[in-house]
Amino acid sequence: MVINPNALGLDLPPGAMRVQPSLWYANEPAQQNTWGNLLSAREASGMHPVLLVNDESRSLTWDEDLDVEHVSHPDDHDLEEVLISLWSSVQAEDADQDDADTIAPFTPEWPGLAPAGEPLADADATAARVAAELLDAGRLKNARAGLIPVRRSADIPAALGWLGPCNHADTGLLSTVLRSWENRFGIRVVALHFDRLDVSVAAPPRTMPAALAVAAEHHAFCPDNVWQGYDTIREYAERALLSRQHWTFWWD
Template identity: 45%
Template structure:
C-alpha cells in the first residue's frame, strides 16, 4: 500500500483519534494529502502508539508544535522535488565552506578552522534502540511543555529523515534552501547515530539519537557536522565547537534540536 493510500485508509479507521487530512500548501491544494493531523493535543505516549499503528501503512509519526505567533508547521507547506545524487558528505562540506567563511579568524571552529574535517565516524560502544530513544524524546517534548499545543501527525514516509521533504516543511528556508539537502544529512545521521525525526515546529527540528557521541573527540566531530547543518546552534549558543560539544552533546545527549530564523 502506498503512503498516500495508507494515509487515506487509516484516516477513516478506528485506529486513529479524530483528525483531518492536510492537502493545502502555500501554492494551493493537492490531489493527495501531505499528512494527517489529530484534532486534540498530543499526550506523552501518542508518538510511540502512532508509530506502531502507522509503520505497516508506510507512514511516519511526527509531533507538530506551534510557535509564539500560533503558527503550526502545516500552515506553510511547500513541497518540492528531491534532486537526485544529493549526499550528506558533499552537502555538509559545501555548507561548512560557506559558514566557515563567515568566521573571520576561525577561533570558534578550532581545531578545524576553515578545513572541513569530513563525516564523523559512528560512535564506539553499545547502540541503543532507535525506536525506544524516539519514544523517550517524544514523551519528554510533550510532558515538559517544550512543544506548544502539540498535535500528532502521520506523514507518507517510511523513515523519519524523509518527513521534512515529504511534506515540504519550510522551517529551513531562512538558510536559503528547502528541506531536500537537509534530508540527505538526516538519512546519514539515521544510519550512523540512530537518529529519528520526532517533532517539527515552524522553524525548529527535533531529533532523537540512539547512538550519540560518548567521548570528547567523538563529540567534537559531530559538533562540526551540526555547525555545517545549522550554524545557529553554535553562533547563538556556546560560541565555539568545543563548548558546543561539551555543553550540548556530552555526556551522550540523546536529543538534538536545530533552528533557522
Template identity: 45%
Template sequence: MDRELSELLSAESGVRLPSGRIVRTDEGEGRQGLWLADEPARPGMWDEFHTAYARSGLWPLMLRPLRDEAEFRPWETGELYSKLITHPDDHDAAGVLREWWSHYTAHDEDDVLTEKERTAVTAPYGLQWPGLAPARPPTAEPDAFAAEYADHLLFQYPSTRLGLVAAERGADALATAAWTGPANYTNDTAEVAAVLRSWEDRFGARVVGAGSAELYLSVAAPPTTLDEALHIAAEHFAFCPDNVWQNSRPYTLTAYAESLVGFNSWDFWWD
C-alpha cells in the same frame, strides 16, 4: 501523494485516528502534505503511531506551533512549500555538509568577525572540513528511546500536536511534508533529509518532532568523549550554524561539543 495519503488514512490502514484533518501545502492550494490532529497530543501517542508505521506507512511527528499561536502555524495554515523541494535521493550527506561548512566558514568583507575570529569559532578544524564523523554503536534501542523523547517533548511543550506523514522513512518526513524551517539557509528540505538519513544510519537518530524553525531528534548513539563530540559538532555547525553562533557560550565548536557528550537528543533552531 494525494491518493496515497488518503488511502493510508482510510479505515483499512488499521490506524485509529483522533479528530484531525489533512493539511494541503502552499497555504491550502497545493498537494496534501500531512494529517494534523485537532487537539494536543497525549503521552504514548508517538509510540502508538510509530508502532503502526510498518503497517500504515505514516510517520508520526510531534509538532509545535510558531510561538504557540492559536492558528497553529505553519502546520494548520498550510505554510508548507513544496515547489523548491527535491528528493533526498538527489543529495549526498557528505557533499551537502561539506558545501554548507565551506559557506559558513568563509570570510567576506561585510563579516562582523575577522578572519582569525571566524576561524577560532570552528577550532580545531578552522576552515578545513573534517569529513563525516564515524558511526557509533547505539547505547539504547533507537525507536524505544525516540518514544521516550516524544513524551519528554510533550511534557515540555503541552500544546504539541500529532502529525502524520506518508514517508518512505522517518528522515524524509519533513521534506515530504514540505516543511521549510531552515528557509533562511536552504529552501530545499530534501538536503536536510539527506543528512538526517545519514544520522539515522550512523547514530540511531530518529526524527521525533518539529516546530516552525525547530527540529527535534532522538539519538541512540551519542558521542561519549569530547573528541567524538567535536567531530559531530562540526556536522551540526554545517547543518545548523545557529546552534553554535547563538546557542553556545562561548560561541565556539568546542563549547557546543561539550553539550553533546552523552546527550541522547539533538535539537536545532534556525534563526
C-alpha cells in the same frame, strides 16, 4: 498510494488527511505517550510519526506554511557534497564575523564525516521516550500528532516542504544529512516547529573526539546552534552532544 490511517481501525486520536502536502494530522493536542502510540500506525500504513508544533503567537499553521514545490528531494543529493558546501558557506560567514576561533580545533577545510555511534537503545524506543520527556517538560506546547507518507523518518521535513531552515539551506539538503544521521546515530525526527527541529539519538557520541566530529556536522547543518548559544564548537560538543540522546536545531 497513501493509506488513510483512519480507515485501519487503529487506536488513533481524531484526525484527518491533508492533501498538499500529504499528511494525517490529529485534531487534539499530543499527550505524553502520543509518539510511541503512533508506531502501530507506521507499521500498518507505512506513514512515519512526528509531532507538529503550532505557533499560535505568529498565527502559523500546518495547513498553509509549507511549500513542497520549493524543496528538493534528498535522493538528488550526495551527502559529502552537501556537507562540504554547507561547511564552506558557514566558514565564509565566520570569516566575515572575524570569529575563526569558533571552529577550533577545526580549520576552514571540511574535516570529514564523524564515525558512527554505538546504540544505547532501540531507536524507536528512544524516540518515544524523548518525545514524552519533551512534552512533559512543556517544550512541545500545542503539538499535535502527524503521520507522513515517507520511506524513513529523515525524509519528513523535505516531504512536508518544511521551510524552517530556509534562511540557511534548502530542506532537501538537510534531509540528506538526516538520512546519514539515521544510519550512523539512530536518529528519529521527533518534532517539527516552524523554525526548530527536534531529533532523538539512539547512538550518541560518547567521547569528546567523537562529539567534536559530530559538532562539526552540526555546525554545517545549523550554525545558529553554535553562533547563538555557545562560544565555540568545543563547548557545544561537550555541553550539547556528549552522550546526549536529544538534539535540537534552531534557525534564525
